[in-house]
Amino acid sequence: MSLPLHIGFIMDGNGRWAQNRGVPRKLGHEAGAKALEKIIDRCRTVGIKYATFYAFSTENWSRPKEEIDALMSLLDRYITELHRKISSGEADVYKDVRICFVGDLSVFSDERLNKLRSLEKLTEKPSEQMRLNIAINYGGRNEIVSAVNRFILENPGVPINEKEITSRLYTDGCPDPDLIIRTAGEMRLSNFLLWQSAYSEYYSSSVYWPDFTPKELDIALDAYSQRTRKFGNVAK
Secondary structure (H helix, E strand, O other), rough: OOOOOOOOOOOOHHHHHHOOOOHHHHHHHHHHHEEEEEEEEHHHHHHEEEEEEEEEEEHHHOOOOOHHHHHHHHHOOOOOOHHHHHOOOOOHHOEEEEEEEOOOHOOOOOHHHHHHHHHHOOOOOOOEEEEEEEEEEHHHOOOOOHHHHHHHHHOOOOOOHHHHHOOOOOOOOOOOEEEEEEEOOOOOOOOOOOOOOOOEEEOOOOEEEEOOHHHHHHHHHHHHHOOOOOOOOOOO
């Protein structure tokens, strides 16, 4: 089976998963965090080299304060626990996995930013098997604008090109995603990897993210393997 080198995940449906069960939305996000770990493990096991998970968008700040506070609290707990597990050797899921946080991280407090950078440094290793990108305060348009502005500041008066933009994106060092998977039956990008997904294949799963199991991922990978990617050329 032909596997994608890089998969982007839009983890949608945590809130609706919770509402359907009559529980607070924050419990849906907690269930989503558990599903995330299972999918990371499956990606690593089958040989996916790069995976980017859309955890919190620049638009998500418009949600109710109570939900945002719950999400940030979940992020802090997730990072702290992950750091502990990896440091102690408990987290087999993250063995040979390099974790990177992508997005505009300047909005976060020094304390939170230090936690993110500390986890990144902890997982830097020459033997990395997979690069795991967690997109927080991420917006595709903002990413492109930021890349262009950086180039202009560094090269005043010089024409810009695609290569220069690509090298200044948050995902620099990663190939473009071959496959974008979105859950909860939605079929839109929602400002995710706009530049990078120019020729990505798309797969929409009807299940909510907390119910997206490794088996569901295998179904998506099978569907991907049956597609013919032409990149604007004629199919052979």
